[in-house]
Amino acid sequence: MLDNLTQRLSRVVKTMRGEARLTEANTQDMLREVRMALLEADVALPVVRDFVARVKERAVGQDVVSSLNPGQALVGVVHKELTALMGGDLGADASELSLASQPPAVILMAGLQGAGKTTSTGKLAKWLSEGGHLQGGRKTGKKKVLVVSADVYRPAAIEQLKTVAAQVKVDFLPTNTSQKPEDIGRQALDHAKRHHYDVLIVDTAGRLGIDENMMREIRALHDLLTPVETLFVVDAMQGQDAVNVAQAFSQALPLTGVVLTKMDGDARGGAALSVRHVTGKPLKFVGLSEKMDGLEPFHPERMAQRILGMGDIVSLVEQAQKNIDVAEAEKLAAKIKSGNRFDLNDFRDQLQQVKKMGDMGSLLEKLPAQFAQAAGQMQSAQAEKQLRRSEGILNSMTPAERSKPELLKASRKRRIAAGAGVPVQEVNRLLSQYDQMQGMMKQMKKGGMAKMMRAMGGLKGLGKGGGGFGGFR
Incomplete structure (x- = not known):
């Protein structure tokens, strides 16, 4: 996601090193590169012009404080302007759903066919039903959600939403293609009121292109339902077309926000930077995978950090808090503190905790650039495959072998490799990873976090190859 833009901006910043000040001359060269980076990322031309003009106005003549170099100072300016461009200027609450209304709060999903409306409807229903919703920065608790399809044109659209609803364990209201969308809307609203649902999400029909009939139909639905949120769902991979739609x-x-789908497949990222500027409405969610937990609230400042290679540690921590078993983590911490050995059973437990955190691609993208590069530029599918392989190797060991790794001599390794269906080299690689992890745990026991971070810095491959933006190392 946004890889091309991140790499191009990285090169821009590196050329600014050694300068004492951001001047008209050196800033002009930098701005030309920034302009090309944005255009290559498929950002709309009017957006590029406005963005470059604002960066120039803020950057030229700015003194570089002693702790920064011009590259870092430039990152600060670009970060602020990227944040504003993606909606940071709308206020902290702009990206949150506004569900403070008399139940049921109606959410209308609009967009073209193929943009991912039905999948996004399911993801959003799951997110709300599991208590992901924020209001004023605080979680509001789990919602009772009903979903309904008003798409009576696309073959199997209603069945698709029924399947998705079953996957995410939310209620689905059956409809059929002989009904009119407005009748479906009335029926759904009445059902949601009578059965005391907190939220009703209506999946509407799309077309392959914009047409007046579709717009007239969705306007009529909007007038009937008076939704608190009208979310425009758009495919990030459409680039300039996404902006036009x-x-x-x-x-x-009267849109209230945008859901940008398939962000994990869009290396350019132009739509993310353009859609908010064009609509004037905040980006509220991004879809990052086919999985039903692949939906994230959109935070302009955090996304700007990702684009600039700083990572998104806050979102990473939130994702960990949501999925990690706190009791298990505390149990391991107590074990290490008491002096007991970190064994392969603990190592297997840690891998299982990582699996619970969701899509590996979205995890890696939240790391700062240098750590992501150290992870070997591994694709999400490769990372998940490696995780499953490691778990298979550990499961092929006996409990005694996991408790006492020193038992693992050549003959045992061959048996384990055969049981897991991998070469012996894979077993040796996993044991090497375990040794490194065990070293980190020892550092934690001896000297706390500072020593552990130094130990991490010495891990094989970590920090090699550079990465990051001027001083963000």
Whole structure:
């Protein structure tokens, strides 16, 4: 996601090193590169012009304080402007759903066919039903959610939403293709009121392109349902087309926000930087995988950090808090503190905790650039495959072998490799990873976090190859 833009901006910043000040001359060269980076990322031309003008206004003549070099000072300016461009200027609460209304709060999902409306409806229903919703920065608790499809044109659209609803364990209201969308809307609203649902999410029909019939139909649904949120769902991989479609929908409907899907497949990222500027509406969610937990609230400042290679540690911690078993983590910490050995059973438990955190691609993208590079530029699918392979190797060991890794001599390794269906080299590689992890745990016991971070710095491959932006190392 946004890899091309991140790499290009990285090169821009490196050329600014050694300068004592951001001047008209050196800033002009930098801005030319920034402009090319944004255009290559498929950002809309008017957006590029406005962005570059604002960066120039803020950067030229700015003194570089003693702790920074011009590259770092430039990162500060670009970070602020990227944050504003993606909605940071709308306020901290702009990206949150506004569900403070008389139940049921209606959410209307709009967009073209194939943009991912139905999948996003399921993901959003799961997120709300599990208590992910924020209001004023605080979680509001689990919601009772009902989903309904008003798409009576696309073959199997209703069945698709029924399947998705079953996957995420939320209630689905059956409808059929002989009904009119407005009748479906009335029926759903009445059902949601009578059965005391907190939220009703309505999945609407899309077309392959913008047409007046579709717009007239969705406007009528909007007038009938008076939704608290009208979310425009758009495919990030459409690039410039996404901007044009967003413009058409924002003129036809009083949109409240945007859901940008398939962000994990978009290395350029132009839509993320353009859609908010064109619609004037905040990006509220991004879809990052096919999995039903692959939906994240959009935070402009955090996304700007990702683009600039700083990572998104806050979101990473939030993802960990949501999925990690705190009791298990405390149990391991107590074990290490008491002086007991970190064994392969503990190592296996840690791998299982990582699996619970969700899609590996979204985890790696939240790491700062130098750590992501140290992870070997591994694709999400490769990372998950390696995780499953490691777990298979550990499961092929006996409890005694996991408790006492020193028992693992050549003959045992061959048996374990055969049981896991991998070469012996894979077993040796996993044991090497375990040794490094065990070393980190010893550092934690002896001297706390500072020593552990130094131990991490010495791990094989970590920190090699550079990465990051001027001083963010």
